[in-house]
Amino acid sequence: MLVTTAEIESVVLDAVRNLNLARPADAQMDASPEAPLFGPDSPLDSLGLVSLLIDIEEALSDRGFDVTLGDAKAMSRSASPFRSVPVLVAYIHNSLSTT
Amino acid sequence: MTDVRHILITGASRGIGAHLVRHYLAQDAAVIGCARGAPPLEHERYAHVQVDITDEAAIQAMFADIRRRVGRLDVLINNAGIAAMNPVALTPGASARDVMSTNFLGTFFMTRAAVRLLRHSKAGRIVNFTSVAAPFRLEGEAVYAASKSAVETFTRIVAREVSPFGITCNAVGPSPIKTRLTAGVPPATIERLIARQAIPRWADLDDVTNVVDFFLQPASAMITGQIVYLGGAG
Numbered sequence: 001m002l003v004t005t006a007e008i009e010s011v012v013l014d015a016v017r018n019l020n021l022a023r024p025a026d027a028q029m030d031a032s033p034e035a036p037l038f039g040p041d042s043p044l045d046s047l048g049l050v051s052l053l054i055d056i057e058e059a060l061s062d063r064g065f066d067v068t069l070g071d072a073k074a075m076s077r078s079a080s081p082f083r084s085v086p087v088l089v090a091y092i093h094n095s096l097s098t099t
Numbered sequence: 100m101t102d103v104r105h106i107l108i109t110g111a112s113r114g115i116g117a118h119l120v121r122h123y124l125a126q127d128a129a130v131i132g133c134a135r136g137a138p139p140l141e142h143e144r145y146a147h148v149q150v151d152i153t154d155e156a157a158i159q160a161m162f163a164d165i166r167r168r169v170g171r172l173d174v175l176i177n178n179a180g181i182a183a184m185n186p187v188a189l190t191p192g193a194s195a196r197d198v199m200s201t202n203f204l205g206t207f208f209m210t211r212a213a214v215r216l217l218r219h220s221k222a223g224r225i226v227n228f229t230s231v232a233a234p235f236r237l238e239g240e241a242v243y244a245a246s247k248s249a250v251e252t253f254t255r256i257v258a259r260e261v262s263p264f265g266i267t268c269n270a271v272g273p274s275p276i277k278t279r280l281t282a283g284v285p286p287a288t289i290e291r292l293i294a295r296q297a298i299p300r301w302a303d304l305d306d307v308t309n310v311v312d313f314f315l316q317p318a319s320a321m322i323t324g325q326i327v328y329l330g331g332a333g
Contacts, residue, residue, distance in 0.1 A: 047263045054215050061163060 110179030152205035223266035258324030297331025
């Protein structure tokens with residue numbers, strides 16, 4: 001079973017929208033396909049990133065795709081795979097394609 | 100049903116774990132027990148999962164099932180543990196690996212998975228199990244005590260990482276209790292250990308329950324990263 005980038009993008013954006021439900025009005029995340037996620041252009045802190053990655057992992061698991069997003073390589077990369085929606089989507093797609 | 104506290108207890112088949120199962124069922128909690136062995140009882144609010152906590156994939160599958168069927172968790176009690184008494188020079192590698200796997204890695208696998216559900220609880224609680232063997236630096240228990248020292252450091256750091264989710268993480272360190280874990284220890288060794296305690300007597304199961312109850316109280320929301328030993332050890 002293969003997962004498309006469109007499906008992954010849908011999961012990621014749903015997770016961002018879900019995260020926004022618990023965030024104050026002045027700290028809402030941009031839930032668009034080109035949005036920044038984690039870094040200077042985003043209000044997401046490290047705790048928020050952990051919550052977001054957990055939600056994405058669980059949503060993918062519910063669809064039958066098991067992926068670990070916070071592995072040591074991802075966390076230590078100088079160019080974070082979590083910096084924007086399209087980069088994260090590509091990272092997840094690549095992870096699922098190589099497992 | 101939403102007010103029912105959902106508690107997951109490892110090592111639930113016997114000893115302290117089985118006692119905790121009975122204790123929290125009597126307090127109207129919904130309890131999931133897991134162990135390699137059989138369930139300690141049958142009860143309408145008790146579900147048992149036969150699983151080896153050192154099996155990472157099996158633990159992930161168990162939590163995926165809990166998430167789908169129950170959808171919540173309020174308390175994780177990492178009680179499961181094994182001991183191996185042996186001088187270091189005579190300890191087989193396989194024995195050391197088993198002790199570290201069950202006592203530390205098992206606690207880690209369970210905690211990592213549980214945090215995902217506990218973060219949705221109003222008062223998430225993690226209670227780990229250490230032992231007076233760690234602060235007493237007992238000869239003949241180097242690997243066991245080291246595994247419990249790992250649990251203690253893990254407890255203190257997890258407490259910091261999960262506090263933004265409203266979860267506390269603490270550990271209880273029982274002094275000797277008459278369970279299967281201590282049954283294989285020579286009586287003279289146990290007596291020497293007990294003599295070093297500020298309160299030099301055997302503990303009983305309710306002494307442990309009392310500390311766990313304290314960590315689980317809603318009023319204990321400011322208690323985290325703490326290690327409480329029975330008998331005044333440490």
